[in-house]
Amino acid sequence: MINFNLKTTSISQALRLEKNPFFKFSKFFRNLFIVLTFFFIWALLFGSLSEIFSENASKNLLGGTLLSLSLSLFFFEISLFFESKIKRPRLKYSISEVSLDPKILI
Amino acid sequence: MIEASPKKIIIFKWLTWHFFEVPKKILQGFWNYLVFNINYFSIPQLLKTLFSHWRRYREFYGRGFDPKKYLEAFVSNTISRILGAIIRIITIVTGLIFEFFIFLGGIFIFIIWIFLPLIIILCFFRGFKLLI
Numbered sequence: 001m002i003n004f005n006l007k008t009t010s011i012s013q014a015l016r017l018e019k020n021p022f023f024k025f026s027k028f029f030r031n032l033f034i035v036l037t038f039f040f041i042w043a044l045l046f047g048s049l050s051e052i053f054s055e056n057a058s059k060n061l062l063g064g065t066l067l068s069l070s071l072s073l074f075f076f077e078i079s080l081f082f083e084s085k086i087k088r089p090r091l092k093y094s095i096s097e098v099s100l101d102p103k104i105l106i
Numbered sequence: 107m108i109e110a111s112p113k114k115i116i117i118f119k120w121l122t123w124h125f126f127e128v129p130k131k132i133l134q135g136f137w138n139y140l141v142f143n144i145n146y147f148s149i150p151q152l153l154k155t156l157f158s159h160w161r162r163y164r165e166f167y168g169r170g171f172d173p174k175k176y177l178e179a180f181v182s183n184t185i186s187r188i189l190g191a192i193i194r195i196i197t198i199v200t201g202l203i204f205e206f207f208i209f210l211g212g213i214f215i216f217i218i219w220i221f222l223p224l225i226i227i228l229c230f231f232r233g234f235k236l237l238i
Contacts (some may be wrong), residue, residue: 017116063236070229077124077222085123 010089016088026079033072038066124223132219136212143208147201152194159183160190 006012017023046062047053054062093104144150163186165179218225 011205059236063233066229067237070226070233073222073226073229077226081120081123085119085127104123 005033014086014089023078023082023086024083026075026104029078030072030075033068033075036068037072040068111194125220129216132212132216136208136216139208139212143205147197147204149198149201150198152198155190156191156194157187159161159186160193 042063044058045063047058074090098104163182165182168175168178
């Protein structure tokens with residue numbers, strides 16, 4: 001007899017991980033940091049062209065740009081990983097194959 | 107009991123996804139673009155017919171021995187072939203230039219993807235250092 005544990009399936013794991021705030025809000029944070037990156041780039045360009053900011057302020061803006069860029073890339077990677085790998089698990093065998101020969105899994 | 111999906115620590119899942127699965131997909135996509143470009147410019151066909159007449163503009167030599175007619179047809183056909191070859195060579199070279207840029211773009215994306223975690227870490231610490 002074959003006991004099939006639904007809780008160990010990839011899709012069940014994906015559903016559990018979907019509730020994890022780290023994955024749940026990854027898209028939101030990705031978009032937020034992309035907007036912040038563009039804002040910092042715009043402020044940096046504006047500041048360097050008009051020379052209204054002090055050297056220290058420009059340094060802070062560059063730091064903010066790099067920080068928000070790195071965080072947007074980080075959340076981009078996390079959301080992509082979740083969407084393409086976790087949410088769409090690749091099956092070793094199709095359902096029709098398993099239904100024809102359940103012992104294939106053993 | 108059958109394990110429907112072997113338990114794997116998520117970090118290992120991410121490592122295999124980032125360094126093996128996605129690079130494979132990037133290379134496949136990149137290869138598709140290269141093949142598309144080759145076909146878009148019909149490079150193999152153009153190479154096969156490099157010295158064919160331009161738009162099939164050709165003159166027939168006619169029957170009998172007529173040196174003037176023969177020379178006329180020969181010169182006309184040679185010009186047509188040379189013109190065809192020039193146009194085809196220009197198209198082939200243009201296609202190869204595009205191919206080169208697609209290749210460079212693919213290599214760039216591939217390298218950026220492989221080093222993305224490192225880029226993220228470096229940007230983060232550099233940005234943090236500049237802020238404080």
